[in-house]
Amino acid sequence: SQKIEQNSEALNIQEGKTATLTCNYTNYSPAYLQWYRQDPGRGPVFLLLIRENEKEKRKERLKVTFDTTLKQSLFHITASQPADSATYLCALGTGGYNKLIFGAGTRLAVHP
Amino acid sequence: GAGVSQSPSNKVTEKGKDVELRCDPISGHTALYWYRQSLGQGLEFLIYFQGNSAPDKSGLPSDRFSAERTGGSVSTLTIQRTQQEDSAVYLCASSLEAPGNSGANVLTFGAGSRLTVL
Numbered sequence: 001s002q003k004i005e006q007n008s009e010a011l012n013i014q015e016g017k018t019a020t021l022t023c024n025y026t027n028y029s030p031a032y033l034q035w036y037r038q039d040p041g042r043g044p045v046f047l048l049l050i051r052e053n054e055k056e057k058r059k060e061r062l063k064v065t066f067d068t069t070l071k072q073s074l075f076h077i078t079a080s081q082p083a084d085s086a087t088y089l090c091a092l093g094t095g096g097y098n099k100l101i102f103g104a105g106t107r108l109a110v111h112p
Numbered sequence: 113g114a115g116v117s118q119s120p121s122n123k124v125t126e127k128g129k130d131v132e133l134r135c136d137p138i139s140g141h142t143a144l145y146w147y148r149q150s151l152g153q154g155l156e157f158l159i160y161f162q163g164n165s166a167p168d169k170s171g172l173p174s175d176r177f178s179a180e181r182t183g184g185s186v187s188t189l190t191i192q193r194t195q196q197e198d199s200a201v202y203l204c205a206s207s208l209e210a211p212g213n214s215g216a217n218v219l220t221f222g223a224g225s226r227l228t229v230l
Contacts, residue, residue, distance in 0.1 A: 006154075034216075041223070042223055042224075043205070043223055046218050046219065046220070091219075100157075100219060102147070104154030
């Protein structure tokens with residue numbers, strides 16, 4: 001069956017360091033992959049989209065990679081700040097009019 | 113409206129009662145999703161509406177759950193004979209999906225409706 005895996009344990013890092021979050025999937029051929037941020041008590045907010053034919057995408061301090069051979073995406077936050085503390089969710093879509101499926105998310109805590 | 117609106121924001125009900133949760137998507141968005149998020153868990157897909165097509169109901173956990181979308185806009189998720197395991201945050205999202213956009217459906221979420229079944 002289709003499966004999306006994200007680290008269930010929280011990631012704790014020091015301010016200023018680079019945070020790296022992982023999203024792995026099996027039995028899935030996504031056309032694109034998205035990353036969302038979720039703060040407590042709020043709905044997820046879209047951050048970045050990367051398509052299957054793209055290796056890397058950047059937006060300010062954020063970088064996403066997509067390796068369809070390894071079936072993995074890495075999400076990096078450089079020069080992390082305490083304000084980056086949140087849960088980060090990856091989501092996969094097959095394109096067209098098909099539903100978006102989410103991973104369980106990884107909680108990131110950036111300590112001053 | 114400017115964003116996705118959900119109501120009520122909080123609902124406490126007794127086991128066995130029916131509840132209705134409402135979602136008002138962004139005007140013009142053709143797609144509407146319902147997800148469920150239990151405490152500390154990820155988003156569980158429930159149902160997806162796209163334009164006038166038949167909805168994808170593959171995520172509804174039981175026949176106690178149903179949803180409709182009237183006039184391609186407002187959606188209502190109904191849970192009949194609620195059970196304690198239905199307690200969760202129910203999130204609605206909408207997306208502007210149209211032919212030719214490569215199907216990359218970026219979702220805008222509401223703040224959710226927190227349901228507690230006693």
